[in-house]
Amino acid sequence: MSPDSDKPWSRERSRDIRDTFTAIIAKAKELRVDCLFIAGDLFHRQPLLRDLKEVNYLFSTIPQTQVIIIAGNHDRIRKNSAVLSFSWASNVTFLESEDVSSVYFEDINTEVTGFSYYTAEIPEPRLDALEAPEDGKIHILLGHGGDANHVPIDRAALASSGFSYIALGHIHRPEILLDKKMAYCLIRPRPAGTASFTARSTRKSVR
Ligand SMILES: [Mn+2]
Numbered sequence: 001m002s003p004d005s006d007k008p009w010s011r012e013r014s015r016d017i018r019d020t021f022t023a024i025i026a027k028a029k030e031l032r033v034d035c036l037f038i039a040g041d042l043f044h045r046q047p048l049l050r051d052l053k054e055v056n057y058l059f060s061t062i063p064q065t066q067v068i069i070i071a072g073n074h075d076r077i078r079k080n081s082a083v084l085s086f087s088w089a090s091n092v093t094f095l096e097s098e099d100v101s102s103v104y105f106e107d108i109n110t111e112v113t114g115f116s117y118y119t120a121e122i123p124e125p126r127l128d129a130l131e132a133p134e135d136g137k138i139h140i141l142l143g144h145g146g147d148a149n150h151v152p153i154d155r156a157a158l159a160s161s162g163f164s165y166i167a168l169g170h171i172h173r174p175e176i177l178l179d180k181k182m183a184y185c186l187i188r189p190r191p192a193g194t195a196s197f198t199a200r201s202t203r204k205s206v207r
Helices: 008-033 049-059 155-159
Strands: 034-037 066-070 092-094 099-107 110-114 137-143 165-169 175-178 181-184
Touching: 008 049, 034 110, 034 137, 034 165, 066 110, 099 165, 155 175, 155 181, 165 175
Parallel strands: 034 066, 066 092, 110 137, 137 165, 165 181
Antiparallel strands: 099 110, 175 181
16 A cells, blocks of 8 residues: 555555554444445555455454455456455455446345446446345445546435445545435545445444
């Protein structure tokens, strides 16, 4: 992780982000949250094996929390990406398909849906058309984008898509788009401290 790598504060900022991420993991543990959603661009460039090992170690310290990850435009998946052959901790699911895929957790009756980036840009509004079936499960959508070149979104379409919660990444400004339903979140050093994660219900809501 080397944010603002051409700037004199890069090292300090890198440490701050790492510390904030570690604090988020600690908070997830303290609150025993069911899920930690990472809505793309956890890394701002192609993660190396050691980057994956570092975050995977942190995830392994919260085994009671399901961690679900998608790749964004910055950490998009390439043919030689280390992530394609990486063995994650048992509580981590990387939705690494370019197509929409889902993972279901029976114990919390929750299905999480999303897709990963393989290209720098995706101009198609791929999230708008998704709908959660009415099958008694809690459906959560993980999405990355929201500008013209990165999966533009129609808030109204998403709001009526039937998902219990939509966790969005990419726009670097935390925003609740729909109360307890749809949000852009962002990991950044305190005091902003809002992160790409939330619990599945208001009962254990963290952001
Ligand atoms: Mn992005």
